[in-house]
Amino acid sequence: MARTRVVVDPITRIEGHLRIEAQSENGKIAKAWASSTQFRGIEIIMQGRDPRDAWAFTQRICGVCTAVHAVASCRAVEDALNIKIPANANTIRNLVTGMQFIQDHVIHFYHLHALDWVDVVSALSADPAAAAKIGQSLSPWPNNGEAELRAVQVRLKKFVGTGQLGIFTNGYWGHPAYKLPPEVNLLAVSHYLEALDWQRDVIRLHTVFGGKNPHPNFLVGGMASAINLDHPATINAERITDLTGMITRARAFVEQVYWPDLVAIAGFYKEWGAIGGGTPNFLACGEFPEGDVRDLDTLYFPRGIILDKDLTRVHEYDPQKIREYIHSSWYEYEKGDAVGLHPYEGETSPKYTGPKPPWTYLQDETKYTWMKSPRYDGRAMQVGPLARMLVAFASGHRDVRELVLEALGKLKVGPEVLFSTLGRTAARGIETVLLARKMEQWLSELNGRIRDGDPATFTKEKWEPKSWPAKAEGYGYLDAPRGALGHWVQIADGKIARYQCVVPSTWNCSPRDAQGQAGPYEASLADNHPLVDPERPLEILRTIHSFDPCMACGVHVLDAEGREVVEVKVQ
Amino acid sequence: MMTPSAYAWTEGETLAQHFESRGVSRRDFVKFCSEIAVALGLGIAAGPRIARALESVKRPSVIWLQLQECTGCVESVLRTADPTIGDLLLDLISLDYNHTLMAGAGAAVERAKQSAMAANKGKYVLVVTGSIPTKEGGIYTVVGGRTAEDLVKEAAEGAAAILAVGACAHWGSVQAARPNPTGAVGVRDIIKNRPIVNIAGCPPIGDVITATIVHYLTFGRLPAVDREGRPLFAYRERIHDQCSRRAHFDAGQFVESFDDDSARKGWCLYSVGCKGPATFSPCPIFQWNTRTNWPIGAGHPCIGCTEPNFWDTMTPFYGRLPNVGGFPVEQRVDTIGAALAIGAAAGVAAHAAATVFTQIRRRKATHQVPETGPETENDDG
Numbered sequence: 001m002a003r004t005r006v007v008v009d010p011i012t013r014i015e016g017h018l019r020i021e022a023q024s025e026n027g028k029i030a031k032a033w034a035s036s037t038q039f040r041g042i043e044i045i046m047q048g049r050d051p052r053d054a055w056a057f058t059q060r061i062c063g064v065c066t067a068v069h070a071v072a073s074c075r076a077v078e079d080a081l082n083i084k085i086p087a088n089a090n091t092i093r094n095l096v097t098g099m100q101f102i103q104d105h106v107i108h109f110y111h112l113h114a115l116d117w118v119d120v121v122s123a124l125s126a127d128p129a130a131a132a133k134i135g136q137s138l139s140p141w142p143n144n145g146e147a148e149l150r151a152v153q154v155r156l157k158k159f160v161g162t163g164q165l166g167i168f169t170n171g172y173w174g175h176p177a178y179k180l181p182p183e184v185n186l187l188a189v190s191h192y193l194e195a196l197d198w199q200r201d202v203i204r205l206h207t208v209f210g211g212k213n214p215h216p217n218f219l220v221g222g223m224a225s226a227i228n229l230d231h232p233a234t235i236n237a238e239r240i241t242d243l244t245g246m247i248t249r250a251r252a253f254v255e256q257v258y259w260p261d262l263v264a265i266a267g268f269y270k271e272w273g274a275i276g277g278g279t280p281n282f283l284a285c286g287e288f289p290e291g292d293v294r295d296l297d298t299l300y301f302p303r304g305i306i307l308d309k310d311l312t313r314v315h316e317y318d319p320q321k322i323r324e325y326i327h328s329s330w331y332e333y334e335k336g337d338a339v340g341l342h343p344y345e346g347e348t349s350p351k352y353t354g355p356k357p358p359w360t361y362l363q364d365e366t367k368y369t370w371m372k373s374p375r376y377d378g379r380a381m382q383v384g385p386l387a388r389m390l391v392a393f394a395s396g397h398r399d400v401r402e403l404v405l406e407a408l409g410k411l412k413v414g415p416e417v418l419f420s421t422l423g424r425t426a427a428r429g430i431e432t433v434l435l436a437r438k439m440e441q442w443l444s445e446l447n448g449r450i451r452d453g454d455p456a457t458f459t460k461e462k463w464e465p466k467s468w469p470a471k472a473e474g475y476g477y478l479d480a481p482r483g484a485l486g487h488w489v490q491i492a493d494g495k496i497a498r499y500q501c502v503v504p505s506t507w508n509c510s511p512r513d514a515q516g517q518a519g520p521y522e523a524s525l526a527d528n529h530p531l532v533d534p535e536r537p538l539e540i541l542r543t544i545h546s547f548d549p550c551m552a553c554g555v556h557v558l559d560a561e562g563r564e565v566v567e568v569k570v571q
Numbered sequence: 572m573m574t575p576s577a578y579a580w581t582e583g584e585t586l587a588q589h590f591e592s593r594g595v596s597r598r599d600f601v602k603f604c605s606e607i608a609v610a611l612g613l614g615i616a617a618g619p620r621i622a623r624a625l626e627s628v629k630r631p632s633v634i635w636l637q638l639q640e641c642t643g644c645v646e647s648v649l650r651t652a653d654p655t656i657g658d659l660l661l662d663l664i665s666l667d668y669n670h671t672l673m674a675g676a677g678a679a680v681e682r683a684k685q686s687a688m689a690a691n692k693g694k695y696v697l698v699v700t701g702s703i704p705t706k707e708g709g710i711y712t713v714v715g716g717r718t719a720e721d722l723v724k725e726a727a728e729g730a731a732a733i734l735a736v737g738a739c740a741h742w743g744s745v746q747a748a749r750p751n752p753t754g755a756v757g758v759r760d761i762i763k764n765r766p767i768v769n770i771a772g773c774p775p776i777g778d779v780i781t782a783t784i785v786h787y788l789t790f791g792r793l794p795a796v797d798r799e800g801r802p803l804f805a806y807r808e809r810i811h812d813q814c815s816r817r818a819h820f821d822a823g824q825f826v827e828s829f830d831d832d833s834a835r836k837g838w839c840l841y842s843v844g845c846k847g848p849a850t851f852s853p854c855p856i857f858q859w860n861t862r863t864n865w866p867i868g869a870g871h872p873c874i875g876c877t878e879p880n881f882w883d884t885m886t887p888f889y890g891r892l893p894n895v896g897g898f899p900v901e902q903r904v905d906t907i908g909a910a911l912a913i914g915a916a917a918g919v920a921a922h923a924a925a926t927v928f929t930q931i932r933r934r935k936a937t938h939q940v941p942e943t944g945p946e947t948e949n950d951d952g
Contacts, residue, residue, distance in 0.1 A: 007677065007678075008677035009677055010676065010677065010680065010681075010714050010715060011677070012670050012674075012675065012680055013670075013671065013672065013673065013674075013676075014670075014671075016642065017670075017714055019715075037713040038639060038712045040745075040746050040753065040755075041746065041753055042745060042746070044750065045745065045746075045748045045749065045752070050886065050887040050888070050889070052887070052888070052889055053888045053889070056888060057745060057748070057882070060641050060643070060744070061641060062641050063641040063642045063643020063644065063645075064641075064642050064643075064646055107649075111672065115674045120674070155661060159662075162629075162630065164665040164667075165665075166630075166660060166661075166664075166666045167669060167673045168674050169667060169673075169674075169680075169683040169687075170674075170679040170680060170682060171673075171674030171675045172675065172679075196649065196656050196657050199649065199650075200649065200650045200651075200656075200860070200861065201861075203860065204864075207863040208863065208864055210866075210869055210871070211859065211864055211866030211868060211870075212776075212854075212865060212866055213646075213859065213860055214643040214646045214647055214650075215643055215774065216869075217869065217874075219829060219871065221829070222829070222830065224829055224869065224870040224871035225869045225870045226830050226835045226837075226870050228835040228836070231835065232837070233837025233868070234835055234837060234870070242863075352707060357708065357709065357710060357713050357718045358716045358717045358718075358721065359713075360716055457829075457830050458829040458830035460828045460829065463828070536679070537676070537677065552640070552641045552642065
């Protein structure tokens with residue numbers, strides 16, 4: 001078979017705009033290029049603004065894993081101004097971030113990823129009674145009965161009967177890579193619809209504390225939602241009861257639907273445990289501080305680095321070792337393309353050198369994306385659920401080890417399958433189960449402190465800019481659903497002087513660097529990756545979706561011509 | 572390996588042929604329709620008629636372009652309660668193009684978009700989320716090698732109406748905040764010959780987005796709008812005038828610092844920066860996420876996200892609005908603009924001006940409606 005150049009643009013079922021170009025030969029992908037074709041420039045927009053407003057601006061980087069940039073931003077400003085938030089505020093942020101993970105991962109599985117594995121058309125010919133039998137063997141979920149599944153099938157047939165397939169038009173239905181029996185497909189489609197209703201319910205936790213979702217409100221110094229059990233306008237008994245219900249329903253769905261479905265579907269696709277591995281290095285910045293955010297010993301998911309797939313050793317994560325490169329990116333640096341810059345000296349001027357639109361191909365260009373290439377100590381790193389679970393597993397984390405081993409046992413496979421497309425999808429499910437259990441503990445801690453007479457959610461000590469030093473800088477981390485996120489802020493005379501974000505998508509979608517190291521998307525596709533039919537690139541979607549791409553994260557500072565930029569000398 | 576055509580849904584193939592090849596016979600489909608007929612009390616003979624009717628049912632085609640944005644507006648639609656997103660997708664509309672939810676990718680979905688636009692020319696609803704970067708030939712948002720501007724012009728051509736959903740699609744929002752590095756603008760700056768409704772907010776409440784779509788489907792026309800193109804059914808009232816904490820404002824009871832005793836009593840957030848007095852939004856009435864709560868209800872001041880240019884005019888978010896007095900509700904639209912001072916008050920002033928210039932706007936709106944397009948009601952409020 002001849003060489004074929006494959007272009008997939010847009011990659012759908014992600015956030016933002018991503019283009020994959022690949023060279024395929026004899027049913028395999030030989031090389032791949034990942035391009036983010038959008039630039040928004042939010043970091044330059046931050047300059048000169050009130051640091052207490054930063055969370056609202058940076059939160060708009062992404063409306064999918066909404067909240068995470070806001071929390072990272074608050075932590076960065078609090079780090080710069082040496083603000084210690086009350087314990088209740090930290091617990092509330094854990095609850096909000098935790099529910100973000102749970103809701104986001106379930107949406108990812110059913111609505112953004114499942115159609116790569118589930119053939120909707122095949123579900124039409126399923127036997128609902130047999131599907132119910134399978135469903136009931138997986139879990140006690142009450143909606144897996146024959147009547148429920150038949151109703152879903154009837155609805156689906158009616159929908160298809162209209163001849164308007166809407167979002168299902170031109171899917172790759174019937175592709176030989178689809179392997180589920182019709183009954184499992186029907187079960188999955190049923191849960192696709194159920195998950196739509198479920199996610200709307202459980203995310204209301206954000207609305208209780210932050211007033212809305214997407215884009216709930218946050219506050220430097222804590223949280224704005226005041227606690228007073230004896231007032232109807234605050235966090236009170238009614239609100240706590242509502243939260244309890246959401247947390248219970250979140251856990252039930254994750255344990256009885258998402259996790260069993262994931263394991264059952266994975267069982268039909270075990271070969272994907274040897275596909276899409278790519279980058280052998282993993283970075284987790286750690287998340288869910290149960291004490292002060294600076295006390296790394298209290299992180300529920302630990303911080304660390306895994307090199308060369310070696311699970312016998314976890315290296316220490318040091319944010320000082322991060323540098324961003326622009327060898328293949330549409331930017332220029334003052335000292336040329338070869339240097340790497342730490343976010344505290346981050347310098348990003350866009351310089352587009354690609355073809356004039358409308359264009360056909362990008363892979364022929366030296367520079368081909370708006371993503372920079374972050375490197376840790378010179379290495380390309382993979383971030384996200386798999387990185388977090390590997391670091392936790394290798395660190396001896398009891399909860400993670402237990403669930404990872406349980407899943408491997410059910411699938412009858414060894415830990416080597418973790419470094420794969422399947423591994424990324426499974427790791428996402430594992431951490432969702434753990435967090436769904438953890439939420440109850442956090443809520444109970446909050447309730448305990450309220451009972452003991454501590455309702456504090458905010459510290460006003462450093463609220464007024466006159467209490468701030470003339471110059472300050474801080475780093476805010478958050479291991480977000482899609483991976484390690486860092487915000488770096490420099491403040492001068494009460495205003496933001498420089499703001500830089502190094503985000504999960506720049507780590508994972510980074511282009512080739514000067515050493516020729518590909519980023520994780522590119523490396524995973526080039527890793528002996530199958531592509532049976534270049535006209536229907538289903539396998540590319542499987543691996544790229546397993547990273548849960550979120551391209552709007554790839555924003556960087558822009559020194560726009562003719563605009564005054566506040567300058568700060570970094571000591 | 573089988574050839575693609577053996578599996579893929581191809582245009583021109585009839586539905587019956589396609590599903591027959593997938594193991595669902597026409598007979599099974601008619602049998603299913605007959606069951607429905609019996610259930611409806613119509614008798615089994617009505618089955619084939621229902622089958623024909625179902626096959627010919629056309630749900631309105633919706634083409635949804637996601638341009639320079641964060642996907643927050645799509646997420647907001649996913650939170651709608653009644654109709655649910657499942658009802659919307661399966662029963663109410665035919666969402667023929669949307670990056671976040673479509674099963675296919677790349678060339679396959681671009682083909683789907685082209686055929687939907689051709690088949691429904693002049694009839695489909697175009698939803699746009701995200702802004703349109705205009706600097707440097709539009710290179711800051713490109714899909715399939717084509718710029719956002721190119722894509723929105725093409726899709727607007729055959730659209731009956733355009734819903735500019737969210738702050739980005741209307742005026743550029745966060746990308747357009749000072750210094751607007753990419754030259755981000757809204758749809759109204761690019762498309763001048765189609766009716767455009769602005770569902771304002773960052774993001775808008777999901778129920779407001781679906782209600783606007785349902786309004787169009789139910790009444791055959793777009794809802795009446797204000798000067799900013801915002802539907803009156805949602806954006807007619809200021810937050811301040813519907814606020815559950817308004818009585819505390821009138822009584823002079825203010826939160827002076829977050830989490831102080833006054834905050835724990837739900838007093839007014841004006842002193843910590845609330846932009847409710849300058850913001851037209853349904854937040855206090857509709858509330859968020861199946862009426863669970865809203866920003867002020869959760870103790871955070873309103874940041875004014877339904878107002879144009881709020882990232883510049885409403886910041887710093889924790890700074891007080893100047894000179895907000897207590898206005899008689901019935902006079903507010905005409906008098907507030909004069910009563911408020913500069914800066915963040917601009918939004919209110921604009922709304923007040925809108926009322927003064929009602930006649931001008933009416934004439935302008937008439938010009939914007941193409942002969943084939945749906946009617947847009949005038950704001951007589």
